[in-house]
Amino acid sequence: MHQDFTLLWASLAGHKPERKLKGLVVWITGASSGIGEELAYQLAKCGSRLILSARREDELHRVKRHCLETSDLKDEDVLVLPLDLLERTSHEEKTKTVIRYFGHIDILINNGGRSQRSLFLETSVDVCQALMELNFLGTVSLTKQVLPRMTQRGRGSILTVSSLVGLAGAPLATGYSATKHALQGFFNSLRPELTDYPKILISMACPGPVQSQIISNVFTEELNKPVATVGSQEHKMPTNRCVHLMLVGIAxxxxxxxxxxxxxxxxxxxxxxxPTFAWFITDLLGRKRVQNFKAGVDADSAYFTKPKTS
Known part of the structure; x- marks a missing residue:
């Protein structure tokens, strides 16, 4: 099997997402594409009531329409709420808007963020700062607004989409990996602070390579420089499979x-x-990944594609 044994067991013997998540109010950031978009579709089919947030309001309305077309949800069950994680001063009012609309928040899914494809020696420190402001501080800021509402009710769940590079680093993603390590440290430290609230779940999802549009919007060496090559997605886990396992986990x-x-x-x-063996393997694979990246092969397909030759 291609997933963690805990999730395998849960999917076979535990609570089914479509039963456990039905009727719950779920706030998804980064809901306009990729994993966030697929989360919206699968949660809609589970019968969850949704808040869809991202910067692109038109894309959020597109996602909402699809949710309504493919589920039993009504228009009033899905709230489109544009949100910029970088605008931290707006997060309090956005949270109040959700509370006024639904009355409470059962699950916050911290999914918004951007990735990176660049060598550190060629990367501006401004890129590292932008990644940390968005992926880490933006997530912490929204969590800061939502968590007190959950402690008041005595229950709730916060699922944060981290990454396997939040557990071990990867070349070409130094800044991105740092933000995910920061999220792991933050939420792993927050969890034991909430021991008086046993019905509040702090959960981390750490996907590996997933078929997603995140690569087309990655940071590169400079803040406004687009990625040169998106590359093949065929070797990655399908987005719907990844999201299903996330929902099994949270259920x-x-x-x-x-x-x-x-x-x-x-x-x-x-x-x-x-870990000693892992360091050895990391050096071997990391060298290959960097060599292929320099040769023009996309980072995510570097392990499966030979370097281009002229």
Whole structure:
């Protein structure tokens, strides 16, 4: 199997998402594309009431229309709420808007953010700052507004979409990996602060490579420089499979989910249980990845594609 054994067990013997999540109010950031968009579709089919947030309001309305067309939800069950994670001063009012509309928030899914494809020696520090402001501080800011509402009710769930590079680093993603490490440290430290609230779940989803549009919007060496090559997506886990496993995890109270196809999942088990060996493998694969990236092969397909030759 290509997923963590905990998720495998939960999917076979535990609570089914379509039963556990029905009727719950779920706020999704980054809901206009990729994993966030697929989360909206699958949660709609589960019968969850949704708040869809991202910067692009027109895309959010497109996602809402699809949710309504493919589920039993009514128009009033899906709130489109444009949100910029960088505008932290707006997060309090956005949260109040959700509370006024639905009365409470059962689940916050921190999915918004951007990735990176660039070598650190060629990357502006401004890129690292932008990544940290968006992926880390934006997520912390919204969590800061939502969590007190959950402690008042004594229940709720916060699912944050981290990454396998939040557990072990990867070349070409130094800044991005740092933000995911920061999220892991933050939420792993927050969880034991909430021991007086046993019905509040702090959960981390750590996907490996997933078929998503995130690559087309990555940071590169400079803030406004687009990525040169998106590359093949065929070797990555399908987005719908990744999202299904996330929902299985949250329906069954899983605190950390490793979601990846092989050989990526095996690599991170090596990091967990045999770190000295993992360092050796990291050096070998990292060198290959950087060489292929310099040759013009997209980073995500570097392990599966030979470098271009002239």
């Amino acid at each position: 069954n109270g899983v605190k950390e989910m490793w979601i990846a196809q092989q050989p990526f999942l095996l690599f991170y088990y090596a990091w967990q249980y045999a």
